[in-house]
Amino acid sequence: MSAPTATKIGLNTLLPSIRRIHGIIREKSEVEIKLVTGDQLRGKINWIDDSCICLDTSGHKLIIWQHAIAYIKS
Amino acid sequence: MSAPTATKIGLNTLLPSIRRIHGIIREKSEVEIKLVTGDQLRGKINWIDDSCICLDTSGHKLIIWQHAIAYIKS
Amino acid sequence: MSAPTATKIGLNTLLPSIRRIHGIIREKSEVEIKLVTGDQLRGKINWIDDSCICLDTSGHKLIIWQHAIAYIKS
Amino acid sequence: MSAPTATKIGLNTLLPSIRRIHGIIREKSEVEIKLVTGDQLRGKINWIDDSCICLDTSGHKLIIWQHAIAYIKS
Amino acid sequence: MSAPTATKIGLNTLLPSIRRIHGIIREKSEVEIKLVTGDQLRGKINWIDDSCICLDTSGHKLIIWQHAIAYIKS
Amino acid sequence: MSAPTATKIGLNTLLPSIRRIHGIIREKSEVEIKLVTGDQLRGKINWIDDSCICLDTSGHKLIIWQHAIAYIKS
Numbered sequence: 099m100s101a102p103t104a105t106k107i108g109l110n111t112l113l114p115s116i117r118r119i120h121g122i123i124r125e126k127s128e129v130e131i132k133l134v135t136g137d138q139l140r141g142k143i144n145w146i147d148d149s150c151i152c153l154d155t156s157g158h159k160l161i162i163w164q165h166a167i168a169y170i171k172s
Numbered sequence: 173m174s175a176p177t178a179t180k181i182g183l184n185t186l187l188p189s190i191r192r193i194h195g196i197i198r199e200k201s202e203v204e205i206k207l208v209t210g211d212q213l214r215g216k217i218n219w220i221d222d223s224c225i226c227l228d229t230s231g232h233k234l235i236i237w238q239h240a241i242a243y244i245k246s
Numbered sequence: 247m248s249a250p251t252a253t254k255i256g257l258n259t260l261l262p263s264i265r266r267i268h269g270i271i272r273e274k275s276e277v278e279i280k281l282v283t284g285d286q287l288r289g290k291i292n293w294i295d296d297s298c299i300c301l302d303t304s305g306h307k308l309i310i311w312q313h314a315i316a317y318i319k320s
Numbered sequence: 321m322s323a324p325t326a327t328k329i330g331l332n333t334l335l336p337s338i339r340r341i342h343g344i345i346r347e348k349s350e351v352e353i354k355l356v357t358g359d360q361l362r363g364k365i366n367w368i369d370d371s372c373i374c375l376d377t378s379g380h381k382l383i384i385w386q387h388a389i390a391y392i393k394s
Numbered sequence: 395m396s397a398p399t400a401t402k403i404g405l406n407t408l409l410p411s412i413r414r415i416h417g418i419i420r421e422k423s424e425v426e427i428k429l430v431t432g433d434q435l436r437g438k439i440n441w442i443d444d445s446c447i448c449l450d451t452s453g454h455k456l457i458i459w460q461h462a463i464a465y466i467k468s
Numbered sequence: 469m470s471a472p473t474a475t476k477i478g479l480n481t482l483l484p485s486i487r488r489i490h491g492i493i494r495e496k497s498e499v500e501i502k503l504v505t506g507d508q509l510r511g512k513i514n515w516i517d518d519s520c521i522c523l524d525t526s527g528h529k530l531i532i533w534q535h536a537i538a539y540i541k542s
Contacts, residue, residue, distance in 0.1 A: 115520035150189035166242035224263035240316035298337035372411035446485035
């Protein structure tokens with residue numbers, strides 16, 4: 099399933115946050131995602147869309163709702 | 173009650189998150205849903221609409237509000 | 247106070263979640279509502295509108311904000 | 321400060337939730353408001369607008385943001 | 395930095411909540427702000443805009459996001 | 469990656485909160501950011517956009533979602 103280009107979804111690719119995350123995806127960097135639940139998840143981001151981020155973490159694919167994210171550390 | 177096709181409801185089926193969840197529904201895969209309350213629910217997703225996800229779990233149907241979901245693990 | 251028909255309020259009655267809850271109201275089924283606070287409320291749903299759900303529980307009428315609901319179990 | 325009529329502010333007075341709360345205000349009924357923080361506040365509602373509810377409780381006026389309300393028990 | 399008049403920002407000054415807070419600002423009243431985190435902050439409100447409130451508290455200026463406020467006690 | 473000027477992103481630079489944060493960025497002031505999770509983060513703000521704030525903290529760049537911020541102390 100090739101990720102649709104950003105223009106087909108509502109992401110504003112001018113935003114520094116979206117540009118930063120697209121850079122993290124391109125570089126396949128390892129990140130830490132802290133959730134509002136207190137969970138700390140480590141892995142690589144596959145894609146981001148208007149509502150979610152897909153994180154590849156120890157063999158599982160997590161669809162994480164952005165509203166549950168506190169921060170991404172890279 | 174046959175699930176209305178996505179076009180009758182506001183889901184953007186171009187989004188990778190919606191396409192991924194529609195795939196999970198078609199494949200009737202078992203998933204784990206982590207809520208912002210800390211609850212971890214296991215079951216099969218019946219449908220998704222603009223606000224909620226229906227999870228079939230140990231004989232109960234849960235209407236889960238998307239705003240309460242942290243992530244779906246599949 | 248007769249509940250106004252859905253068309254006078256903004257509910258999208260095509261959504262599976264709204265159709266499911268309207269079914270629960272018609273059948274006067276007992277439900278469990280889990281809140282993001284961790285509270286678990288049992289009772290019968292009187293009505294649902296754009297922002298709230300009214301639950302009849304042990305003689306009290308609770309106006310529950312939908313943003314505080316994690317899930318409804320029926 | 322006479323409370324502006326609902327039409328000057330964005331409240332949809334057709335919604336059962338708004339009609340119920342306006343009834344509670346007219347009847348000056350004592351209510352319990354449960355917040356998402358777990359706080360339980362008792363008092364009388366002075367007014368409701370698009371974002372907040374004003375509760376008169378033991379001599380203090382609380383401006384409560386609706387996003388922090390789990391439910392109102394009356 | 396003189397606070398821009400409300401008309402330059404999106405505040406609806408007809409809302410009782412905004413009128414109440416503008417009154418608190420004019421009177422330089424001491425208030426208590428309870429956050430959804432459970433924090434209780436005391437101080438004087440400098441300004442309010444569409445998203446935030448500025449609280450002057452023991453020599454610090456806090457920019458508080460309204461989404462994190464449970465209530466203001468005055 | 470030079471931060472796009474505010475006009476290319478949706479920030480309302482008339483808002484006192486945005487003007488205050490742009491001032492903090494220009495002055496490279498050290499701030500404390502309290503999250504709704506209870507986390508307290510110290511560092512310097514690199515940029516702010518419609519959804520996030522970038523904080524430079526002990527060698528890491530955190531992309532913090534504004535919805536997770538309770539307040540900024542400066």
